[in-house]
Structures are given as structure tokens and as C-alpha cells.
Amino acid sequence: MKQKIVLAYSGGLDTSVSIKWLQEKYGADVVTLTLNLGQKEDFKEIEERAYSTGAVKHFQMDAREEFAKGYVFPSIKANGMYQGRYPLATALGRPLIATKLVEVAESEGAHAVAHGCTGKGNDQVRMDVTVRSLNPSIRVIAPVREWNMSRDAEIVYARKHGINIKPKKSVFSTDQNLWGRSIESGPLEDPDTEPPPEAFEWVSAVDASPDSPGYLTIGFEAGLPVSLDGRKLDGVELIRRVNEFAGKHAYGIVDHIEDRLVGIKSREVYECPGALAIIEAHRDLEQLVLTRTELAFKAAVEREWSWLVYSGLWMEPLRFDLDAFIGETQKRADGEVRLKFHKGGMRIVGRSSPNSLYRLKLSTYSKESTFDQNSAVGFIELWGLQSRTAASAAASKTRGRTQREQHTERKQNQAVK
Ligand code: ARG
Numbered sequence: 001m002k003q004k005i006v007l008a009y010s011g012g013l014d015t016s017v018s019i020k021w022l023q024e025k026y027g028a029d030v031v032t033l034t035l036n037l038g039q040k041e042d043f044k045e046i047e048e049r050a051y052s053t054g055a056v057k058h059f060q061m062d063a064r065e066e067f068a069k070g071y072v073f074p075s076i077k078a079n080g081m082y083q084g085r086y087p088l089a090t091a092l093g094r095p096l097i098a099t100k101l102v103e104v105a106e107s108e109g110a111h112a113v114a115h116g117c118t119g120k121g122n123d124q125v126r127m128d129v130t131v132r133s134l135n136p137s138i139r140v141i142a143p144v145r146e147w148n149m150s151r152d153a154e155i156v157y158a159r160k161h162g163i164n165i166k167p168k169k170s171v172f173s174t175d176q177n178l179w180g181r182s183i184e185s186g187p188l189e190d191p192d193t194e195p196p197p198e199a200f201e202w203v204s205a206v207d208a209s210p211d212s213p214g215y216l217t218i219g220f221e222a223g224l225p226v227s228l229d230g231r232k233l234d235g236v237e238l239i240r241r242v243n244e245f246a247g248k249h250a251y252g253i254v255d256h257i258e259d260r261l262v263g264i265k266s267r268e269v270y271e272c273p274g275a276l277a278i279i280e281a282h283r284d285l286e287q288l289v290l291t292r293t294e295l296a297f298k299a300a301v302e303r304e305w306s307w308l309v310y311s312g313l314w315m316e317p318l319r320f321d322l323d324a325f326i327g328e329t330q331k332r333a334d335g336e337v338r339l340k341f342h343k344g345g346m347r348i349v350g351r352s353s354p355n356s357l358y359r360l361k362l363s364t365y366s367k368e369s370t371f372d373q374n375s376a377v378g379f380i381e382l383w384g385l386q387s388r389t390a391a392s393a394a395a396s397k398t399r400g401r402t403q404r405e406q407h408t409e410r411k412q413n414q415a416v417k
Contacts, residue, residue: 011046038178068235087275089180098130180272223330246273249341
């Protein structure tokens with residue numbers, strides 16, 4: 001019986017060429033798998049291309065809800081953000097794709113899975129590590145990493161094998177899902193060149209955005225967004241709507257220099273209006289309900305969590321341990337946050353929670369205040385005690401040295417005479 005390989009198939013040039021290449025090189029049957037993670041694609045067309053290129057079987061799965069609940073939601077609770085800027089959209093999608101590849105490989109009796117990641121990026125690490133943690137007996141093949149063909153060579157190969165390739169719409173290399181769109185290559189490879197307008201699909205140009213501000217109220221329960229303007233929505237629909245609303249107001253572009261896991265610095269551009277807005281709102285709510293100590297500790301946990309996810313260690317036990325801590329902190333994260341969008345900017349203009357730690361009677365400057373200002377005096381006395389002690393020790397040391405130096409100088413002068 002022929003061996004089988006399950007290929008993660010996007011319908012693009014790399015993975016279409018991979019179908020033929022895997023058949024030729026391994027003499028195997030190729031089963032293709034395409035997941036809907038909320039990207040805007042014509043899935044029917046992808047299926048047709050898979051079959052016309054030689055797949056023996058094609059799987060198309062709608063994994064949007066699983067992606068939202070199992071991957072994006074934990075990231076919202078963790079305020080997941082790599083290097084403070086990137087909300088991890090692609091990084092969160094990869095372990096789910098890897099998980100589905102393993103599921104299909106097991107049900108189809110395949111000995112290997114394959115993906116179209118290059119040898120220069122993070123995605124190969126995320127895919128390989130996840131597949132191998134889930135089922136070490138399944139082999140992972142990465143044709144693009146192995147074959148070393150340039151894009152032109154791939155086109156020649158595709159023509160030679162009669163592969164019907166989709167005419168490329170743009171010079172950019174992109175990846176998208178519900179949580180964001182990653183844009184690379186073409187003119188973006190020069191970090192000093194402003195991204196041209198045609199790089200963007202989710203976020204409007206400032207000039208084309210509405211003249212008056214738009215408001216959105218996001219309701220949270222236990223750290224998760226559950227409603228927009230008072231209306232309950234499921235995760236997929238809620239995120240989709242925030243993307244649309246914020247994007248229309250020209251909000252949601254990230255342009256930064258990013259450190260890839262393999263050591264390369266790269267210029268990355270993202271459109272992630274929903275992710276940025278929801279995380280900002282979530283952070284703001286946490287600021288209202290968590291203590292200063294919790295917030296400081298959680299910030300360190302968030303950094304570590306984001307690093308694990310970025311670097312392909314979704315399956316690392318520490319990630320689950322951190323999720324447990326984060327989950328505890330989210331029990332009080334209920335409330336509403338009001339966001340104001342205008343001409344590419346966003347500001348949070350209101351927040352409320354049944355678990356708020358804000359006490360008007362303590363913070364007010366009016367005469368209703370219950371805060372005893374005299375108690376601050378004793379507090380300041382002790383709070384500054386070590387700073388004062390250190391400052392006086394430093395001052396007396398300086399005086400001491402000067403006296404010694406003066407003494408030595410006098411002695412030397414006497415000796416000369
Ligand atoms: N630099 C981002 C990341 O590592 C985006 C990767 C985009 N991937 C892609 N295949 N175009 O998550």
C-alpha cells in the first residue's frame with residue numbers, strides 16, 4: 001500500500017508545488033487539509049485546486065470557534081503580545097493547524113505530515129514542535145525548507161507539472177486569521193520604507209475614515225469579551241465586528257522590527273485592529289480590579305507566556321502552569337470598557353466593574369474624602385527611610401575622602417620643602 005502524507009494546504013504556490021513534489025520525491029499519496037481560522041478565502045476554489053493538482057483527498061474544516069476559544073481567548077487573558085507590539089496572530093494559529101494535521105494523519109493512517117514553512121521563520125518551529133509533542137511517531141516534512149527553489153524556479157516547476165497556480169495579487173507574503181493579518185516581503189523588506197497603501201486590507205486609510213469619532217463598549221466576563229454595546233455575541237462574531245469597526249476608523253496597524261526565534265531581525269507589519277483594541281480594553285479593566293501587586297507580577301507572567309507562544313512552545317507545560325495563574329486573576333475581570341476611535345487613534349474613555357477597587361471616597365479631592373491625610377506623614381517617614389540613610393552615608397564618605405586627600409597633599413608639600 002502506498003504511504004500517505006497529510007499536507008497543510010493554503011492553495012498558494014508553495015503548497016501547490018508541494019503536492020507534486022511530495023508525490024515525486026516520496027512516491028506517496030497526498031491528502032490536503034485547509035482550515036478556516038477566520039481568514040477571508042474562497043475555500044471552494046482551494047478545494048478544487050487541491051484536487052486538480054493531485055490530492056487524493058481534501059479536508060476543509062471550520063476551526064474558527066476552536067481557534068477563538070482555545071487559542072485567542074487564553075491570549076486575551078494573558079494580554080499576549082510579543083516584544084510589546086505583536087498580538088501573536090500567526091503564532092496562535094500554527095499550533096491549531098499542527099493539531100489538526102495530527103488528527104487527520106491518525107484517522108487517515110498517514111505516516112507523515114507536511115507544511116509549507118520556510119527554514120528562516122518561526123512557523124516551521126511552531127509546526128514541527130507541536131506535531132512532535134502530540135505524536136512523536138509522525139514524521140514532519142517541510143518541502144520548502146528542503147527543496148531550495150526560488151520563487152521563479154517554483155513557477156517553472158509548476159508549469160512543467162501542469163499545476164494551475166493562482167495569479168498572485170500582490171508582492172506581499174501574508175498570513176491571516178481572525179486575530180490579525182501578517183504582511184511581509186516586497187517593499188517592506190526595507191525597514192526604512194513606509195508600507196504602501198496596497199499592503200493593507202483590514203485597516204482603512206486615515207483620509208478614508210469617518211470624520212466623527214466612533215464609540216464601542218466591550219463587556220467582559222471573567223476576562224473574556226462577551227458583548228458589544230450591551231449585545232451578547234459569541235467570540236468569533238465579536239472579534240470579527242471589532243476588527244471591522246476599528247479598521248474602518250483606520251486603527252490597528254503595527255509596524256516594527258521583530259526578533260525571530262532563529263536570530264534574524266525582520267521588519268513586520270500587521271493589521272490587527274480587533275486584537276489591539278480588545279487587549280487594550282482588557283488591560284484597562286484589569287487595572288481597575290486587580291491590586292498593584294497582582295498587576296506587577298502578572299506583567300512578568302504575560303511576558304513569559306507571550307515568549308513561549310511566539311517561540312513555538314504552545315505545548316510546553318509551563319504555558320499551562322501560567323494559564324492556571326492567569327485564570328485565577330481573571331475571576332474578578334468582569335465589567336465594561338468604552339473605547340473611542342477616531343482617525344487612526346483609539347482611547348479608552350470609560351470603564352466600570354462590579355469588582356472595581358476604585359473608591360471615590362478615597363480618591364476624591366472634595367470634602368467628602370474619607371482618606372486621613374495625616375496618616376501619609378508617618379508613611380512617608382518610613383517609606384523614605386532607606387533612601388535617606390543611603391544618601392547620608394554617601395555624603396559622609398565623600399567628606400571623609402576629601403579630608404584624607406587634603407592631609408596627603410599637605411604631607412607631600414612638606415616633603416618637597
Ligand atoms: N513574524 C510573524 C510571526 O512569526 C508573522 C509570520 C507570518 N507568517 C507567514 N507565513 N507569512 O508570527
